[in-house]
Amino acid sequence: MTEPGGQPAVEAAVAGAFREEWGRITAALIHRTGDWDLAEECAQDAFAQALRRWPRDGVPDRPGAWLMTVARNGAIDRLRRDSTYRAKVEELAAMAAREAEGDTPEPAADESGVTDERLRLIFTCCHPALAMEARVALTLRTLTGLSTAEIARAFLVPEATMAKRLVRAKRKISNARIPYRVPRASALPERVPGVLAVLYLVFNEGYSASTGDDLIRRELCDRAVALTQVLAELLPAEPEAKGLLALMLFHRARQAARVDDRGDLVTLEHQDRTRWDQAQIGVARRHLEEAVAAKRPGQYQVQAAIAGCHAAAQTARATDWARIARLYQHLADMTGSPVVELNRAVAVAMADGPAAGLALLQRLADSGALAGYYLLPATRADFLRRLGRPEEAASAYQEALDLAATGPERRFLRARLEEARSQSA
Amino acid sequence: MRYLLIYASDPDLAAQWSDEAEAEVFSWIEETIRSGVNLQGTRLRPAADATTVKIRDGALIITDGPFAETKEQVAGYDLLECASLDEAVRWAERNPHAWAGAVEVRALPDRAPAVPLPAPAKDKIRYVMLVCTDPSVDPREFDRVDPVDPWVTEMDGRGARLYGSELEPPGSARTVRVREKHAIVTDGPFAETKEQIAGFDVLECTDLDDAIEIARGHPMARLGVLEVRPFWPFESE
Numbered sequence: 001m002t003e004p005g006g007q008p009a010v011e012a013a014v015a016g017a018f019r020e021e022w023g024r025i026t027a028a029l030i031h032r033t034g035d036w037d038l039a040e041e042c043a044q045d046a047f048a049q050a051l052r053r054w055p056r057d058g059v060p061d062r063p064g065a066w067l068m069t070v071a072r073n074g075a076i077d078r079l080r081r082d083s084t085y086r087a088k089v090e091e092l093a094a095m096a097a098r099e100a101e102g103d104t105p106e107p108a109a110d111e112s113g114v115t116d117e118r119l120r121l122i123f124t125c126c127h128p129a130l131a132m133e134a135r136v137a138l139t140l141r142t143l144t145g146l147s148t149a150e151i152a153r154a155f156l157v158p159e160a161t162m163a164k165r166l167v168r169a170k171r172k173i174s175n176a177r178i179p180y181r182v183p184r185a186s187a188l189p190e191r192v193p194g195v196l197a198v199l200y201l202v203f204n205e206g207y208s209a210s211t212g213d214d215l216i217r218r219e220l221c222d223r224a225v226a227l228t229q230v231l232a233e234l235l236p237a238e239p240e241a242k243g244l245l246a247l248m249l250f251h252r253a254r255q256a257a258r259v260d261d262r263g264d265l266v267t268l269e270h271q272d273r274t275r276w277d278q279a280q281i282g283v284a285r286r287h288l289e290e291a292v293a294a295k296r297p298g299q300y301q302v303q304a305a306i307a308g309c310h311a312a313a314q315t316a317r318a319t320d321w322a323r324i325a326r327l328y329q330h331l332a333d334m335t336g337s338p339v340v341e342l343n344r345a346v347a348v349a350m351a352d353g354p355a356a357g358l359a360l361l362q363r364l365a366d367s368g369a370l371a372g373y374y375l376l377p378a379t380r381a382d383f384l385r386r387l388g389r390p391e392e393a394a395s396a397y398q399e400a401l402d403l404a405a406t407g408p409e410r411r412f413l414r415a416r417l418e419e420a421r422s423q424s425a
Numbered sequence: 426m427r428y429l430l431i432y433a434s435d436p437d438l439a440a441q442w443s444d445e446a447e448a449e450v451f452s453w454i455e456e457t458i459r460s461g462v463n464l465q466g467t468r469l470r471p472a473a474d475a476t477t478v479k480i481r482d483g484a485l486i487i488t489d490g491p492f493a494e495t496k497e498q499v500a501g502y503d504l505l506e507c508a509s510l511d512e513a514v515r516w517a518e519r520n521p522h523a524w525a526g527a528v529e530v531r532a533l534p535d536r537a538p539a540v541p542l543p544a545p546a547k548d549k550i551r552y553v554m555l556v557c558t559d560p561s562v563d564p565r566e567f568d569r570v571d572p573v574d575p576w577v578t579e580m581d582g583r584g585a586r587l588y589g590s591e592l593e594p595p596g597s598a599r600t601v602r603v604r605e606k607h608a609i610v611t612d613g614p615f616a617e618t619k620e621q622i623a624g625f626d627v628l629e630c631t632d633l634d635d636a637i638e639i640a641r642g643h644p645m646a647r648l649g650v651l652e653v654r655p656f657w658p659f660e661s662e
Contacts, residue, residue: 128487129476129633168473172489175474176655177550179632187634190485 010055017063018047019226022145024064025071027117030142031180032095033088036170038075040142046071072096118143119182119234122227126195127178134169135198136205141166144223154205154216188238196244196300199228203248207255221252232287242291243301249284250307253277265408269316281311302331321350338369346379354383374403378413381420390424427464427533428505428513429592431622432522433497433615439525446521453520457505462516465542465588465627466503469553470655476633478640478651479559485641492557492652493620497526499555499654502625506539514599514610523603527615530599531622537590546629551587551656552636554626559649560619571644580628585639589626623649 022043029039046067060066072092079089125138136155140146146154152162172178183191206220225248232241257275260266288304306327313319328344331337341364349357361380370376381396397417404410434442457463472491479486491498500522507513510532517528545551580586595614602609614621623645630636633653640651 127633129489129637131489134489172474175470175657176476176653177632179634181634183634 007055010059013059013063014047014050014054017050017067018145021064021067022047023118023121023143023227023230025068026142026145027121028068028095029071029075030121031117032072032091033075033079034174034180035088036142036173038078042071042074042078043067043145045074069096116230116234118230120180122195122231123182123191124173124178124180126198127173128191128194129176129178130169130172132198132201134165134172135194136201137162137165138169139198139227140202140220140223143227146219146223150216150219154220188235192235192238192240195231196228196240199224199231200244200248200300203228203251207251218255221248221255224248225252237294239291239294239296240298240300242287243298243304246284246288246291247300247304247307249280249287250304250311253280253284253311259408263408265412267412268310273314276311284308284311297330297334299331299334302327302334306331319350321347325351338364338367339373339375342370342375342379349383349386354386358383358387372403374400374409374413376400377403381416385416385420390420394420394424426507426509426513426535427537427539427590428507428510429531429533429590429625430466430503430505430513430517430520431499431529431531431615432468432501432503432520433527433529434500434522435497435526437496441525442521446525449521453516454503457503457516462505462507464504464506464539466501467551467553468501468657468659469499470657471500472498472654475652475654476637478637478646478653479649480641480646485637487637491654492555492622492650493616493618495616495618497615499652500526501657502553504533510599514601517599517601518603518608518610523601523608526602528601529615530601531595531614532593532597533590534593538588540588542587542627545658546584549629549631552628552630552653553656554589554628554636554640554643555622555652555654556591556624556626556643556645557650557652558619558621558623562648566648570648573644576643579642580626580639585628585630585635587627587629589624591624592622595621620650628653 025043025046026039029042030036033039049070050063050067054060072095076089076092076096079092121143122139125142126135130138133155137151140151140154141148148163148166149159152159155162182188202220203224206217206222206224225245228241228245228248232238232245235241254268254271254276256277257271257273258266266272284304285308288301288308291301291304306324309320309324309327325344325347328340328347332340332344341360345357345360345364348360358380361376361383364370365376365380377396378400381393381400384390384393384396394417397413397420401410401413401417404413454463454466475489475491477488477490477492503520505513505516507516510530513530517523517530520528522528577586577589596612598612598614600611600613600615602611626643628636628639630639636653640646640653643651645651
């Protein structure tokens with residue numbers, strides 16, 4: 001977006017409207033015209049006009065309706081210039097007429113019974129026939145309005161690469177006729193996990209990596225949460241959507257305590273728990289309870305339950321590790337993921353002692369599934385340290401350091417390595 | 426006998442695809458139709474618009490992209506009625522796709538019908554579904570593949586399948602490339618990969634989800650890979 005020039009209140013109103021309305025506007029225009037580029041350009045123009053006119057004319061009573069009208073009129077003007085689009089112009093004009101008569105502009109329900117345009121757009125952007133990286137880029141650009149440059153920055157690729165990725169994805173949607181529709185109810189269980197995977201990936205990209213631009217990463221988290229919220233509201237029968245929302249909120253509630261003043265990573269054990277956002281934890285817990293009540297467990301619900309266990313512990317010592325170990329076992333059975341198995345080893349080490357954890361790690365190392373993953377030697381190092389075997393711990397820390405990518409992780413491991421070396425000396 | 430000419434385009438030879446080649450394609454199609462050889466054919470959207478469908482451990486797996494990551498990629502086909510493989514190869518040599526890539530000539534079993542495609546239905550989109558083998562699947566599994574007939578009967582009945590046939594094994598295929606105006610004919614398919622095209626179907630669908638639903642019901646979804654690729658009619662941009 002362009003830099004706002006008006007008073008802070010107007011800027012805040014435009015920024016708020018941007019978050020709330022961008023996806024709604026692009027979704028409505030894509031539905032009416034089938035033209036993704038046109039939809040994006042007209043939404044962009046509408047917000048640019050708001051920045052110019054709201055400081056002068058005041059913020060309209062219904063900012064969303066104002067923006068939708070401006071974007072739609074812009075689309076009509078553009079299409080009129082090209083007479084081959086007569087049918088689309090008529091679509092948009094009819095949409096305006098219905099609104100003028102006071103009819104709700106809501107489209108007819110899909111076979112799924114869902115009416116929100118954004119939901120159709122989510123399912124199109126996250127369609128499994130698109131490559132995962134294309135799904136992520138398209139979701140961020142079309143539904144949340146992040147600019148191509150911002151998305152490129154978040155994923156550490158050149159802007160031209162990201163632009164190409166977006167063009168390619170939109171071309172495939174049109175050429176292969178990927179539908180703009182919510183899958184019918186019977187297909188939802190098959191398709192929802194793919195959508196959740198995209199949203200979780202966006203969230204994780206913002207949450208876990210510490211390289212790059214902090215601001216844009218925080219933005220990724222917030223956008224992922226907002227979209228998951230939409231999905232959880234619109235698909236109340238899908239407990240995994242609520243489960244994922246709970247999981248994200250539990251994590252985000254700890255965000256302030258995760259990094260210290262120097263920008264270094266603080267492990268869960270050492271975090272200042274008074275800095276956790278209890279209100280957000282409460283919201284997360286309610287979502288999780290609602291999800292679990294549906295009695296259709298899934299991996300996000302289990303992960304959220306684990307995060308909820310941590311959030312409930314007032315001190316690291318008070319953590320119910322035995323329960324967490326059981327939840328990880330449950331999760332490992334569901335996913336077969338070696339990373340989950342690694343986490344289970346950590347929980348078991350806390351519940352039953354580092355020797356028990358070390359035995360599980362050994363099995364994992366023998367399988368070779370996590371070769372090259374720095375957390376495997378880093379975890380082994382931690383167990384060895386706690387077992388009072390500093391020399392072996394030091395060499396495992398060194399091994400982890402050789403594999404770790406980001407600054408804070410490396411600083412953390414180096415500090416631990418020094419510590420282990422001084423103890424073994 | 427019926428022969429499928431599968432066109433494979435080579436991105437390195439894209440420069441060969443001149444206006445002259447374009448004009449040549451039209452006259453080639455015109456000539457094959459006029460002489461009664463050409464039963465049907467189309468160009469296809471690029472491999473980037475392909476989607477593959479398979480079922481493993483009961484779960485549907487949908488992937489972006491073609492069935493095999495080869496340099497040359499399927500770009501279209503024509504189905505010819507010829508007296509012999511040699512005649513089909515001679516037609517292939519004159520097709521400009523042989524200059525800008527390769528033309529694979531594959532025989533259809535005798536039982537394959539010789540019907541042309543009907544006029545396109547309004548608001549529908551056509552796809553070719555390439556039925557491909559998956560080298561990671563144990564060949565012994567193929568003894569346990571369900572018969573395809575119920576699927577064919579159902580899809581024909583719904584009007585979703587317009588044509589389709591198995592192909593004779595790739596071992597009996599010929600591949601034609603024209604380089605520096607010389608035709609080079611080799612035995613075997615265009616792609617030297619373990620994945621091979623075993624058959625094809627022409628589908629008429631409302632959209633890609635419709636095509637995916639149709640593809641997943643094919644018995645080969647469990648043992649092979651189905652590539653769904655949109656037609657690219659000349660009248661579209």
